Amino acid sequence: MNKIKILTNGFIKENPTLVLVLGTCPSLAVTTSIFNALGMGMATTFVLLMSNALISLLKNVIPDKVRIPSYILVIATFVSIVDLVIQGFVPALSASLGIFIPLIVVNCIVLGRAEAFASKNTVFDSMLDGIGMGIGFTIAITIIAFFRELLGSGTLFGQTIIPFDGILIFVLAPGAFIVFGFTIAAVRWLQNRNK
């Protein structure tokens, strides 16, 4: 039961994007289409899983004073691996996400979970936390991308759903903030109602 709680913690209760409000940069930047959001979500989930696991494994070896640089190094290594693999095997995703894959390094969710969870818990629990947080992040940005793509271009997964030109503002940065805000409000409302 406890293990399941660790896994599902990131889905809604402590959703990294919508409740902890971490990692807003990718949440705003790559949510112009569902394809991008899913790709970004999966890449981040992989990095979270691997870095949480390794940092938890090394937590007794890394001296306290240099823990942050060590965490960043571990995270940066996994991000570079993901970046190279995506460039090599999913070039379409690499073309549309571009600079935002390398920028996962500075995504606060990854460092935040390393510091707040993986450095204090067992390897298995940390892996569960990584997967849970990753899925929570993916769900959150996919919801934002769903509305932005539908309202902004009238498409979903590139397929036309509503045949119109789209409301331009939802494709641009202000639309990202608007949808982001409404999504957070909706989650808060749901949480309060269930209390």
Place this chain on the structure above:
Amino acid sequence: MGKKESSLLKLIISLTLITCVAAVALSVVYMVTKKPIEQSQQSNKNNAITKVLPDFKGDIKTQKVLLEGDKDSVTVYVAYQNGKFYGAAVETYTDKAYSGTFSIMVGFDAKGNIVETEVIQANETPGLGDKIDKAKSDFPLQFKGKNPGKFNLKVKKDGGEVDAITAATISSRAFCDAIQRAYNSFLTIKENKNEQN
């Protein structure tokens, strides 16, 4: 965690070790992905060439041209069909774009008429400047079949013959600039060839 003795030496050793392991892991992944990355870049390029010279089947020779006064060189893919000069696909760029630079591929036939254009990389404003892509608007189609030698490659506002995109004059000007650069490079290559023959 606080109990550990953390002398300077220990800090240095642990950081060095982590860095070394990271370096080894990265070099392994780099070696594994090097080939697929090169292949995908090559196939992207080939796709773009086929798109701007749709009827072409033959050999490609790659040449770089640096025009006077330009910062970056332009890549010209000279196309030969059955040993004869067929035309060229020019990978050109502009630094006058609304957001920095963008690069496009322009196909020319042997006489220098524009066959087709294709956006390779651009960050123009969605909904406005991104209409330089023929998937989004008819703007690039007006260049089809035109020869920049006779066709005045400037937007109408500047006294030329190009219909600019509404509310995206800067992007339209930049597009003309990129095509002009492509044409100049194409001419340079062609002149060199004539001298050789």
